[in-house]
Amino acid sequence: MRTDSGDRDGSASTSDGGQGQGHDLRHHGDAEVRDDGSALVDLAVNVRAGTPPDWLRGRIAASLGGLAAYPDGRAARAAVAARHGLPVERVLLTAGAAEAFVLLARALKVRHPVVVHPQFTEPEAALRDAGHTVDRVLLRPEEGFRLDPSAVPEDADLVVIGNPTNPTSVLHPAGLIAELACPGRTLVVDEAFMDAVPEEREALAGRTDVPGLVVLRSLTKTWGLAGLRIGYVLAAPETIGELERAQPLWPVSTPALAAAEACMTPEALAEQARAAQRVATDRAHLVAGLREFASDGVRVAEPAEGPFVLVSLPGAVAVRERLRRLGFAVRRGDTFPGLDGTWLRLAVRDRSTVNRFLQALDQAVSLTGP
Known part of the structure; x- marks a missing residue:
């Protein structure tokens, strides 16, 4: 693990349009399937396939009759609070x-x-756009992208970490992340993929004993709601108040509020738990298949705990393009600080799709020409 700070080592200026020391911080997986995406099997975007489910579509559709009124988020906010055992x-x-x-x-x-x-x-792009100079702590692949809390500068008053982390699929122990908390520091934990982890192991959502803790959740990934835009923040009331004052009026639409409320029900949480178990099973199948390519230089970042897997391999740029020609879109890794062009991120899909992908990968790594 190492710390990059200042323009020399990795914390770029705030005026380069999202380019941070050679990393395009505004590049996201949807760019891999834009335009000709309909012809590609999507392993680039981490949204669960086959979503949203019909019952959730129905709840969203039923909310459209109330579009003439301004959104009222009280019921959805109460539902989220109850789900995590917190006051609104x-x-x-x-x-x-x-x-x-x-x-x-x-x-x-x-x-x-x-x-x-x-x-x-x-998170870094937003901070830099707001005029902040951002330091980076880079986790090393040879250390399994594992967190060492002592590597974070003591004077850092805002620390951001993902758990499980996109794109490494590392699930950090909750106790280890909690060690980052200290008086005068805001600790932001992005748990956007935690609902894809069986039993949400290592979750900090709902904790009130960690000073300065801010937990972010998204309903995009498990429920397939990227186009609806709905998530939430869990934090101390004074922090929530500061963030709320910075929001525009009525920031969350009525259909998004209906989705949030629906996804907090016991039935929805049970479905979420079943989906997380399927992800774990399908991920194990994908990882086992990828290990068969070890002689070709393919290396899997393990243990993977999220709905995606990070791999490194020689000629990854060319392999990615060959996979596109074979009908599969995967996520390039070189836009993530700490990674280079040898890395690819693969979304977990069902066993049949994984088998077809592994056949395509076999062709892609064996080809020597364009």
């Missing part, structure tokens, strides 16, 4: 987790923000 004063509904990162960057008075990478790039 500790909950803020947002237009996706991405809005929460922008609110944090703009609303909180921060002197020394630190982002633990590799991870989702939007």
Whole structure:
């Protein structure tokens, strides 16, 4: 693990349009399937396939009759609070987790923000867009991308980390992340993929004993709601108040509020738990198949705990293009700080899709020509 700080080592200026020391912080998986995406099997975007389910579509559709009224988020906020055993004063509904990162960057008075990478790039992009100079703690692949809390500078007053982390699929122990908390520091934990982890092991959502803790959740991944934009923040009431004052009026639409409320029911949580178990089974099948390519230089970042897997391999750029020609879109890794062009991220899909992908990968790594 190492720390990058200043323009020399990795914390770029705030005026380069999302380019951070050679990393395109605004590149996301949807770019891999845009335009000709209909012809590709999507392993680039981490949204669960086959979603949203019909019952959730029905709840969203039923809310359309209320579009003439301004959104009222009280019921959805109460449902989220009840799901995590918190008072409503500790909950803020947002237009996706991405809005929460922008609110944090703009609303909180921060002197020394630190982002633990590799991870989702939007937190750093939002901080830099708000005028902050951002330091990076880079987790090393040879150490399994594992967190060492002592590597975070003591004077950091905002620390951002994902759990499980996109794109490494590492699930950090909750106790280890809690060690990052200290007086005067805001600790932001992005748990956008935690609902894809069986029993949500290592979750910090719902905890009130960790000082300065801010947990972000998204309903995008498990429920297939990327186009609806719905997420939420869990934090101390005073932090929620600061973020809420930075929000525009009525930031979450009526259909998104209906989805949030629906996804908090016992029936929905039971379905979520079943989906997490399927992801774990399908991921194990994918990882086992990838291990068969070890002689070709394919290396899997393990243990993977999220609904995606990070792999490194020689000629990854060419392999990615060959996979596109064979009908599969995968996520390039070089836009994540701490990774380079030898890395690819693969979304977990069902066994049949994985088998077809592994056949395509076999062809892609064996080809020597364009």
